[in-house]
Amino acid sequence: MLVIRFPYDPAHNERLRQASGGRARWSQHLRAFIVPVTAVADPAIRSGLAGFAAEQRLTADPAARGQLSLTGVVLRADMLPTGVWGSNLRGILSRDQWAGLRIPVAEAAGGVCEICGKPSVNDEGRKVRPDCHERWSFDMRPGSVLLAVQTLTGLIALCKVCHLVQHLGFAEVQGRVAEVIEQLRAVNGWTYAEARVDLDRARREFDYRSAFSWDLDLTVLRGRIAVPTAPDLYVAAGRRAQLGNSFQPRPTVRAALRPVGQPAPV
Numbered sequence: 001m002l003v004i005r006f007p008y009d010p011a012h013n014e015r016l017r018q019a020s021g022g023r024a025r026w027s028q029h030l031r032a033f034i035v036p037v038t039a040v041a042d043p044a045i046r047s048g049l050a051g052f053a054a055e056q057r058l059t060a061d062p063a064a065r066g067q068l069s070l071t072g073v074v075l076r077a078d079m080l081p082t083g084v085w086g087s088n089l090r091g092i093l094s095r096d097q098w099a100g101l102r103i104p105v106a107e108a109a110g111g112v113c114e115i116c117g118k119p120s121v122n123d124e125g126r127k128v129r130p131d132c133h134e135r136w137s138f139d140m141r142p143g144s145v146l147l148a149v150q151t152l153t154g155l156i157a158l159c160k161v162c163h164l165v166q167h168l169g170f171a172e173v174q175g176r177v178a179e180v181i182e183q184l185r186a187v188n189g190w191t192y193a194e195a196r197v198d199l200d201r202a203r204r205e206f207d208y209r210s211a212f213s214w215d216l217d218l219t220v221l222r223g224r225i226a227v228p229t230a231p232d233l234y235v236a237a238g239r240r241a242q243l244g245n246s247f248q249p250r251p252t253v254r255a256a257l258r259p260v261g262q263p264a265p266v
């Protein structure tokens, strides 16, 4: 999602409306115009917005510059390798710490999905705060031994459907792969066959990555979170299980940190 701010002027608003193909909308929450990533992926809109930015002498932060050079694919299916399931921020951090990260991400996105620009809707059809999704990279790092490292690269606000695309394995278990395909088609403008090719790629990556034990690198959050057992926010694969897991209701670390004399939480 692109966030665009400029001094108030009705003529400029109209220019932005034209440049964005009518896709820019005012966010009262952000006090700025926002354009969803799906619109920015359209080459005509992208060049229109780049022209508008040049006219207005707007400067873009690096993330926005990245979006203006998008190749057209805004969302790909993903599937976390088996060894890291549940070993995520929600499992590692206290409830309050996690809320302190995820809620500002949703608010900064104006309460809508950063990929499709739509509000998040739960199973009962009610509008809810977008989910905060962790973006990861999986890389081999050279050293005295080759390390497999899962690195947190950022947090993004996603609606329920875009979030489902990021957890293809969960979608398969739930019998919801058709929704994943439909969303990939909708946001990327893909054919059915193109979406299927992406699912096959995600499954191949899953098979490959599941063969490794992954270290965890959370250093992008340095200064924003504290993990007592991993002050440098880097955790070797063998120690990840001690940090807590969102699939388990009572992580070891939190239990270990309870005040002396207090009973263990049940």
Ligand SMILES: [Zn+2]
Pocket (backbone or CB within 6 Å): 113, 114, 115, 116, 117, 118, 158, 159, 160, 161, 162, 163
């Ligand atoms: Zn979405």
